Amino acid sequence: MTTLALSDSWSMLGRNLQRMRHAPGLFVITMTMPVTMLLFFGYVFGSAVVLDGSGNYRAYLVPGLFAATAVNGVMTAMLASAQDHQRGVMDRFRTLPMSRFAIPAGQTASDVVLAAVGMVPLTLCGLAVGWRIEGGVAGCVGAFSLLLLFRLVTAWLGHYLGLVVGTEEAAGQLGAATFMLPLLSNAYVPTDGMPGWLRTAAEWNPVSAVVTAARDLFGNGGPSPDASWPVAHPVAASLAWSAVLLAVFVPLTVRRYGRDAA
Template identity: 40%
Template structure:
C-alpha cells in the first residue's frame, strides 16, 4: 500500500514538472492570464470605483480587492479546463494512460501545477492591491488564513475544471464553460450587495460559493464588506470551508473515475 502511494506521488510530481515545463516554453499564456485580473482591478477600482458607495463607509478599492482575489481563483477554472481538454484532444492523455503509472497521477499532477500557477497569480494580485492602496488590517495570521481560503476555493475548482475537461475532450467547449463561470463570478457579492438585487436573485448571490469566500476574506483582511441577515451571510467563514470541501468530495473522485474510463 505504501509502495503504491509512493509511486503515485512520484508519478504525480513528474506530471507536475511536465506541465510547468510546458508553461515555461509558452510564457505568453501565463502573462495574458495574469494581466487580465490586474486590468480588471484597474478598471473597476479607478473607472467605476468613484461612483460606488460602500455601506457603512470605507474605501471602495479595499472593498473590491478581496472580491477580485476570489474572482481570479474562479476564472482559473477556464485555464484548467482548456489544458486538460487540449491534452485529451491531442491524444496526450491516452498516451499517459498507456504508461505504467498511477491512474491518479495525471489529474493530481495537473492539479498541483495549476495550484502553483494560481499561487503566483494571487501573489501578483496582492502586489497590485498594495500598489493601488489596498491593505489588510487584522494582522499577518488572519491575512494568511484569508489566503488559505482563496487557495482552498481554487483547489476545489481545479477538480471541477479537470472533470469538465475530461468530459469534453476538446478545447472548443471552452465557450460553454465560460458561460457557466462568468455568471458564477459576477452573480455574487463581489461588486454589489445581494440586498440591492431582486429577492430571488439576491438569494442566489448569497448562496453562491464565491460569495462566502469573498465575505470571509473581507472579514479576515479587515476590509469593508456588505452585511447580510441570512444564515449563509452570518456564517461566511464556515461556508467558505464547507463549499470547497463539498466540491472536492464530489469532483475529485469523479475526475479520477472519468480518467480511468477514457477510451484508449
C-alpha cells in the same frame, strides 16, 4: 493514497510547470488580467458604486478579485485538460505504469501554483490603490490559504469538465460562462441592494462565501448578520463548500479518466 500515486503526481506537477514555461501567453494573462480588472472596475465603475460606511470601493473590490482569480481555475484547467484529451496526450499517459490519480492531481496542483504566482501583482496593485491587510499575519495567511484551496476546488471541477467536453473549442466556449460566477456574487457589488430572489441566489453562490471570508480574514469588513447562512458564516461555509465539491469532483474526475481509457 499510496507512495506511488504521490510520486507520480509530483512528476506530473513538474511536467505541467514545464509546460507553462512554453505557454508565455497564459502566464502573462494570469499576471495581468486581475490587475487590469482592478483598474477598470475600480476607476471606471468605482465612482458609481456607493458603499455603506467609509467604503473605499477599490479596497472592497480587491478580495473579490482574489476570489475571481480562484474561480478562473475552472477555465484554465478545463482548457488544459481538453487540450491534452484532444491531442492524444491523455492516451499516451494511459500507456504508462502510473497512478490514474496522478494526471489530474498534477495538473490541478500546477494550476494552484500558477494562481499563487498570479496573486502577487494583484496584491501589490491592490496595496498601491488603497487596499490594506488589517487582519494581522494569521488572518492574511488564512485568507490566502482559503483562496488557494478554492482554486484547487475549481481546478478539479475544470479538469472534469475538460474530460467531458473533450475539445479545446468546446472548452473555450464553456469556459467563457465561468465569468458569470463572480458576477452573480458579492465580488464586485454588495448584495444588499439586489432583489430578494437574486440576493438569495448570490449569497448561496460559493463565490460569495469565499469573498466574504477573504474580506473578513484580511480585516476589510465582517459578514452581514442579516445575510443568508453562507455569507453570515463565511469561513465555515467556504470550507464546507470546498469539502463537498472536492468530495464530488475528485472521484468523478479520476473515474472519468479511467472510463475514457476503456
